[in-house]
Amino acid sequence: MEVVAVEGSAEACKAMNARLDAAPAEVAKRVTVLQQDFFQFMETKEAQAPFDFIYDRGSIVAIDPARREEYLRIINNVTRPGAACYLEGILRSPIYSGKQRGRIPPSNIEHAPYKQQPNMACGPPHHIPPSQVKALYDDGVAWRVAIDDDSLTDSAKVLSDESVPFGRYRIALERI
Numbered sequence: 001m002e003v004v005a006v007e008g009s010a011e012a013c014k015a016m017n018a019r020l021d022a023a024p025a026e027v028a029k030r031v032t033v034l035q036q037d038f039f040q041f042m043e044t045k046e047a048q049a050p051f052d053f054i055y056d057r058g059s060i061v062a063i064d065p066a067r068r069e070e071y072l073r074i075i076n077n078v079t080r081p082g083a084a085c086y087l088e089g090i091l092r093s094p095i096y097s098g099k100q101r102g103r104i105p106p107s108n109i110e111h112a113p114y115k116q117q118p119n120m121a122c123g124p125p126h127h128i129p130p131s132q133v134k135a136l137y138d139d140g141v142a143w144r145v146a147i148d149d150d151s152l153t154d155s156a157k158v159l160s161d162e163s164v165p166f167g168r169y170r171i172a173l174e175r176i
Contacts (some may be wrong), residue, residue: 001030001047002030002031002032003030003031004031004034004046004051005031005032005033005034006034006036006038006041007033007034007035007043008035008036008037008038009035009072011037013033013035016033017033020033028055036045036073038059038063039067039070039071039074039175040076041075041078042077044076046117047077047078048079049151050079050080050083051078051079051080051083052079052080052083052084053081053083053084053085053086053133053147054075054079054084054085054086054109055085056085056086056087056088057067057077057088058088058089058090058125059087060087060123060128060133061073061088061089061090061124061126061127061128062125062128063124063125064126065126065128066148067134068128069136072137074102076142076175079175080174080175081175081176082089082174083174083175084146084172084173084175085137085143085172085173085174085175086170086171086172086173086176087117087130087133087137087170087171087172088168088169088170089130089133089169089171090125090167090168091127091128091129091130091167091169098175130169130171133169133171134171137171137173138173142175142176143173143174143175143176144176145171145172146172146173146174147170147171149173
């Protein structure tokens with residue numbers, strides 16, 4: 001198995017490479033770490049081989065919500081039917097985040113998610129509940145939800161209770 005990691009943060013890439021340096025050589029030689037904007041990934045030679053597995057640990061909440069469909073198009077282009085995607089997301093309380101960061105956008109902001117919930121805090125991480133992730137992927141065209149585990153989070157409590165700042169969720173998807 002070959003692994004390609006795409007990461008925008010230089011610090012995260014440095015940490016990954018340090019772990020690879022400590023890993024057995026037969027493992028490390030199979031991993032390529034690319035420090036770059038994910039949206040430029042299609043232009044690399046590593047993007048040419050179809051992938052059997054995607055591990056999204058927070059990417060869906062890190063990218064600008066306006067680019068989520070573009071993100072999914074890239075995922076669709078680099079995977080083959082039968083591929084799996086394991087996604088971990090963060091559900092963030094708009095109430096908590098706005099008070100802590102002091103970054104509540106103005107009510108006239110043009111960004112659709114903020115128009116619907118004007119006191120939602122700016123990201124990243126950007127707010128996207130599991131239901132929206134599933135709707136994005138599970139459109140009946142390319143992906144289906146295989147396992148849905150948002151039991152780690154009581155979504156309603158995170159969205160309404162100031163004392164619960166965030167929660168995590170996991171979704172496993174299968175490319176059809």
